[in-house]
Amino acid sequence: GEDVEQSLFLSVREGDSSVINCTYTDSSSTYLYWYKQEPGAGLQLLTYIFSNMDMKQDQRLTVLLNKKDKHLSLRIADTQTGDSAIYFCAEIPGSQGNLIFGKGTKLSVKP
């Protein structure tokens, strides 16, 4: 089946870097996404990467894609308390037209 897997929890100190990891199963996924969910709210697209890229940087965010290992990571530099949220990795498998989400990684940032 097509499962997107992430660790459930990550705790870091304010100012440190956070790295959230994800593995996916469908190598034909064209885009891979990171969505963020703040408490009591819906998801919000944070960033995405096209499958022919290895890396994408957007301010404090760096996305790394290793297609061989089907591994996606999100690095947040200089993590702030406002970054505390649940981060979802998502893909659109080639056999489907829909987003498949991981279960989410809850990031806790300690002052």
Added chain:
Amino acid sequence: DAGVIQSPRHEVTEMGQEVTLRCKPISGHNSLFWYRQTMMRGLELLIYFNNNVPIDDSGMPEDRFSAKMPNASFSTLKIQPSEPRDSAVYFCASSLQGAEDEQFFGPGTRLTVL
């Protein structure tokens, strides 16, 4: 634009009752998605509409669930009869066109079935 609007924000009902969740997508968006979020199963797609037509309803749990999109600015998700295992947060999302485009999520409806 106010974003995706969902109502009600919270719903508490008793087992066996009918529940109707409502969604107004962002104006101009052609695709609408209903998701269910639980601790155990995470975020699951229930159904996806494109230009008001259901494209994929394979995620709808069973016949107790039905969804409609009578026009481009309104959709409903109905559960009849409701069961305690339906308790979850239900999200509606919309995008310009399809799942690949950025999906904008509503605030969700927290449903509790007693």
